[in-house]
Amino acid sequence: MTFEVVEEPMTALADYARVPIVFTVDRVLDVTERNDGPERFALTARRLDAPYVKDYDAITGDGPLQWTRHYDLSNWALFSAWLAGRLVGGAAVAFDTPEFTMLEGRRDLAVLWDIRVSPDVRRHGVGAALFERVEAWARQHGCRQLKIETQNTNVHACRFYERHGCQLRVIDRAAYPELPEEIRLLWYKDLVG
Secondary structure, three states: OOOEEEEEOHHHHHHHOOOOOOEEEEEEEEEEEOOOOOOOEEEEEEEEEEEEEEOHHHOOOOOHHHHHHHOOOOOOEEEEEEEOOEEEEEEEEEEOOOOOHHHOOOOOEEEEEEEEEOHHHOOOOHHHHHHHHHHHHHHHOOOOEEEEEEEOOOHHHHHHHHHOOOEEEEEEOOOOOOOOOOOEEEEEEEOOO
């Protein structure tokens, strides 16, 4: 499968938003703290009796078309993955945006704010190509780390970040009051030796 990853202007957000981010939650990760090794947390997958569908864009105010209402995107980057002229994936990177608290007030940190791949081409390398492009962009902009937020309900994403060298460094069991069963997971990838 041959696809191309290109950087897009933020005016392409409407097209970007058409790539679905929906997935089926049939497992969750139970998170336990560890004291016996270099990894701070152990993640154990647990199958759900009643799977459900999750769509991040369906959460009020969270979709790509809402980002400009909350943040200044002038220092952000937007990438699209194309396959035979069809948009099949995308990634958005936040950088140097003071009001964006995920950046921790740092100019040497980039946040992979969003990554999405069309369901029919998932697990074919599109996400990996987008992630590698985001890493390269962050390095080019002097970032020492890349930060990613996900939840224990997105097992595939967590395993993806592990495979790409990210480390789970922070968990927050109370981050989503409206979704008390979800645990916020913050992954970091060091971009310098």
